[in-house]
Amino acid sequence: MFIKSFKFYKSKTTEPDFSEVLDFQDPNEKFVDKKRIEVKGNESYFSLISPKEWQCYEIKDRPGLIFIRNPFTPSGQRFWISRCLKDYPKSPNVVNLNPKQFSKEAINDWWNCFQTEKNDCERKRLKVSMRWTTLGYHHDWDTKVYSENMKNKFPQDLADLTKFFATTLGFENYSAEAAIVNYYPIGTTLAGHTDHSEANLDAPLFSFSFGQKAIFLLGGQSKDEKPSAMFLKSGDVVVMSKSSRLCYHAVPRVMSCELEPYNNFNSNEPEEKKCKIVNDCDDENFWTPFRHYLKDSRININIRQVLNKGQLEL
Ligand SMILES: O=C(O)CCC(=O)C(=O)O
Ligand SMILES: [Fe+2]
Numbered sequence: 001m002f003i004k005s006f007k008f009y010k011s012k013t014t015e016p017d018f019s020e021v022l023d024f025q026d027p028n029e030k031f032v033d034k035k036r037i038e039v040k041g042n043e044s045y046f047s048l049i050s051p052k053e054w055q056c057y058e059i060k061d062r063p064g065l066i067f068i069r070n071p072f073t074p075s076g077q078r079f080w081i082s083r084c085l086k087d088y089p090k091s092p093n094v095v096n097l098n099p100k101q102f103s104k105e106a107i108n109d110w111w112n113c114f115q116t117e118k119n120d121c122e123r124k125r126l127k128v129s130m131r132w133t134t135l136g137y138h139h140d141w142d143t144k145v146y147s148e149n150m151k152n153k154f155p156q157d158l159a160d161l162t163k164f165f166a167t168t169l170g171f172e173n174y175s176a177e178a179a180i181v182n183y184y185p186i187g188t189t190l191a192g193h194t195d196h197s198e199a200n201l202d203a204p205l206f207s208f209s210f211g212q213k214a215i216f217l218l219g220g221q222s223k224d225e226k227p228s229a230m231f232l233k234s235g236d237v238v239v240m241s242k243s244s245r246l247c248y249h250a251v252p253r254v255m256s257c258e259l260e261p262y263n264n265f266n267s268n269e270p271e272e273k274k275c276k277i278v279n280d281c282d283d284e285n286f287w288t289p290f291r292h293y294l295k296d297s298r299i300n301i302n303i304r305q306v307l308n309k310g311q312l313e314l
Helices: 002-010 074-087 104-108 110-116 120-129 156-168 276-281 284-294
Strands: 032-034 055-059 065-069 132-136 178-185 190-193 205-211 213-218 228-232 237-240 249-255 297-304
Touching (some): 002 213, 074 156, 074 276
Antiparallel strands (some): 032 055, 055 065
16 A cells, blocks of 8 residues: 555646645645644744744644644754755765766765756766765665664754754653755655664654655554655744654655745745854855755755663664
């Protein structure tokens, strides 16, 4: 059932029927519950709107899956997008680019190489070849085992952002220790899988999406179950907690989205919500290369806690 849905939404020969895809821009009450979240404290966090204004949903029959409809400010989105493209793919973080096919410079600082490349064909190759960067404990795609020998410092800003979501949603003692930043040019997919390599399988998994939209499938703990399909748009946050933590999921389709909040910059955004670093992202000269990249691409940051409470290393 999972594979059947995956193929249905992936189809390139005929445009699939999207009528069963949940759209949280216009949530259907038959399938979606509006979740009231208890806001802990009055605080907001840089790059986000106040948690009091978050639109938070649960899906009927999918316990533990929490969906927050874009809680980022437009310049907040710009900030995280620029981190994912310009900074996170830098060495010592690990990227998928193969040393037999790409220079050391590209592997160490992909964005800089992509931006300075003069040859259009090579630029295009650099753009579409970048598929993932890993942060913190590096995901080993072959063995699926994390180790202390394959680990770098997790970016503090991203750890703090994730901790803010965790605390606000009532997940205490959360610690972001591993992340995969996925880059999806339109036309690419991510096959059905579960994320079970972490020593800690109780801590929720956090997912932040930016750029063009995706169809995300969330199934059960076996591939026999028919998955729910939903659109993930720029800024949307998905939390896979409790019984959805180990469920099959996939991205069968990335497609153009009518919403591009990171480009529709609102200069009336209250100054107090910004910090200096986010303000820099408002500069159109700074933003233009990111705007170009995102025209036909999606980015997803997928964050995990690896260690159990009190565990200091693997
Ligand atoms: O791109 C997404 O929304 C999901 C990514 C994912 O499942 C993963 O990185 O494990
Ligand atoms: Fe996953």
